[in-house]
Amino acid sequence: MDPMVSLRYLHLDVFAATPGGGNHLGVVIGADDWSTAAMQRFARWTALVETTFLLPPTDPRASYRVRIFTPHKEIPFAGHPSIGSAHAALACGLAKPKHGLVRQECGAGVLPIRIIDRDGQRELLLQSPGEQVLDTGIEAHPLLPAALAGIERGALPPALVDGGRRWWLAEVVDEASLRAW
Secondary structure, rough: OOOOOOOOEEEEEEEEOOOOOOEEEEEEEEEOOHHHHHHHHHHHHHOOOOOEEOOOOOOOOOEEEEEEEEEOEEOOOOOOHHHHHHHHHHHHOOOOOOOEEEEEOOOOEEEEEEEEEOOEEEOOOOOOOEEEEEOOOOOOHHHHHHHHOOEEEEEOOOOOEEEEEEEEEEEEEHHHHHHHH
C-alpha cells in the first residue's frame, strides 16, 4: 500500500429516512492496487459492520466491482453495502446507468441494480443473488442443539441458507413459542 496514493473514503448512511438513522457503510475509492490483506486491515480500522472497495470490473458485463469486508473477513454479498456502494459509484462518476441499470460485480456474481428517479431522489432496486440450502437438520452444526434448546420447532428442519451471506434459519411452531423462548 503506497502511502502517497490518493484515496477517497466515504462514510455513508444507507437506508436512512433521516440523517443518522440508517446503516453505516465505509466506501473506499482508489485502492485498486491494494492487497486483500490491506483491504482487511482498513476494514478493521474503520470498525464498521461493512467497508467496501470500489474497483474496476473484471467481468465485461459489470459497470464496476465491489469487494465487501467486515472487520474480520471478506464476504461475497450484503444488501446495504451493495446499495450504498452503487450510490457512491454513481455519485462519484465511476458508473453510468445504461437503460436505467448499473451492474455491480461482487463475490456473488454480477447483480443488476435498477435506478429510479422519484422527484429528484435516486432510488435503487437491487436484485439479490439466488439462494440455496447448503445443509439441514438439528445435527448439521454442533451448536444448533444448544442454540435451539427450549423452543418448540415447526415441521421444517433448521437450514443453512446461502444467499450471498450464510444464515441458519429455524422454523418455530408459533409466535408465542418464539416469544416464550
